[in-house]
Amino acid sequence: MKNLVLLIGNDINNISRGQSWKDLLQDVITFCHAGDCVQLDDKKPFPLLYEEIFLTASKNHKIRERDLKSFIAIKAAEIQGNSIHSAIRALRPAHILTTNYEFTLEGSTPLENTSLINEKFYSIFRRYRVGDTNYWHIHGDCLNPMSINLGFEHYGGQLQLMRNYVVSGTVYTSKEVPKPSLLRRIHAKEVYFHSWIDLFFTDDIHIFGLSLDFVETDLWWLLTYRARQKFHHKNVPVHNKIYYYIPEEYVAASKYKLDLLTANDVTIIALPGKDKLAYYESIVKGLGKTPQSSFHGCESR
Template identity: 35%
Template sequence: MHSLLLGNGINRVALQRGWYEILRELATTFGGIDLVPHIESKPLSVFIEELCARSTMPFQKAEHKVKVEFARLLKQIDSVEAHTRVCGQFNVIMTTNYDFTVEEAFAGPLHSPAFLAPESRYSLFRRHTAGKKEIWHVHGDVARPGSMVLGFDHYAGYLQKIRNYVTDSVEVKGHPHGRVGSPVKSGNLEFTDNRSVYSWVDYFLRDHIHIVGLGLDFTEIDLWWLLLHKRRRKHQTGQVFYYHVSLDKEPDETPITSLLRSLNVTVVPVVAGSYNDCYLKAADLIETKIASLPELYPTPLRLDENQHSESQIHRSSVKQKAFKFPRL
């Protein structure tokens, strides 16, 4: 089972307007024109925090207005070949993108939300469907600007919810039991068949994961925590592949790729003359990886199952002989 974690790399190739232009317009709208020279060198979350902090409005109101405007600027992205070549190989696509470009590439306007539980601010269960594909907007979507994870406060709250879901449980309105925890935690890998509520987090922990077009800035603490948790799991059922794109020459090692290797992530260099060609080449490499790993890594029987099996064998193969006390 293979799943995709997609960042905005392909979107930046597809943008009719440059990423810099979009952020510049956002900065101008909210009186942050002096922030423009440093836009490209700052994480997006830091830039958003600066815009909100400078506002004279209450923080929550400022944050909402920034998110609404950012959502408006992101709505017009047309898909390119790299979208279909990369995403077409997966039935489960997790994306940090807020727009619906992937859905529209495969289903046009016929894609639809298919949330597994009601959410407003966070996105554990924020699933959309496009034909047979599941697209999970792990950082929210433009249709609900309040769900878009952009600032530190939102990241911190989201990580807390993810951690609770993985290690314990979270409240789910309308669920018969009131609370739901990750099925993978207890070894249930067939959760799509036997659970009505599950999350993209479960796919992430279970599957072979291919990461494409994602810079993985260290502010994305939710994803880094999940990578660490996946690495720490006693029995890993899936490998992680990170496709590191570079123009014309082999990519240099970075603090991010160094940490990824430490977390047992396979860093796959992708070199081409343009970013568009890099992602098309990544699609070919993904196809090869999927063919070489058709199944999840097997997990051993749990201890209680082993003990039960051994005791059954012992009882069936060893019989106690009759014993009689001698007569006195």
């Protein structure tokens, strides 16, 4: 579909056979020789759990973060694609944003980084173009292990640069990077999609396969700031729509999060989700039609 923009998370990978996220965490703890000190606990926010694992390993075994993230990058690269990845590519979306580190969405490892600048650590401009689609790895990619966004400190740095880009302007030395803030460029009608962040203020975005836990502070800040611009500050026009897809079976238990998303001008679309493969097939099939009408009759908030 022309100009289709997707934001896709890790859950589509769970259809493929292989390690679960918990298995990966246990492998990371083993790699860091931290099994006697670190215990997995659902009450620990993951970015802080990562800091616990890394700092324990750094203190006790002098493990470098570069080595740890290289290990994680190798593990991520082992994830196999499935029929949903192929179906998404068949839509030929204009942009795919993903929090995933591997290249299953692309179908193969890209040969060229087409970002505005070559980012080693953060991911404001991290883009690969394959065919007619721009792929934005907003939390880093496994070709650049230090870019993989896992820890609390990394999230903080990413958010700082995101806010600069949107609100106050950038300080990059590259002449290719626009210096005025995104808000100023929207006013001047000079938005050229330098960054994936631009799309949150300009194009409809469909989010699926992403739990949007509250540890995703960068994305929650962006949703909140966009909503404030639309309803409160009104410094720039915000006419695009954002859709969040969720299995019907999760709606009741996720009411607290869905209420917050609704307050932030996100439209909720619930679909039958007992069969994970069928759930994602229904989303992709609907997106192959006109987005505004393809999910008519589904529960929305």
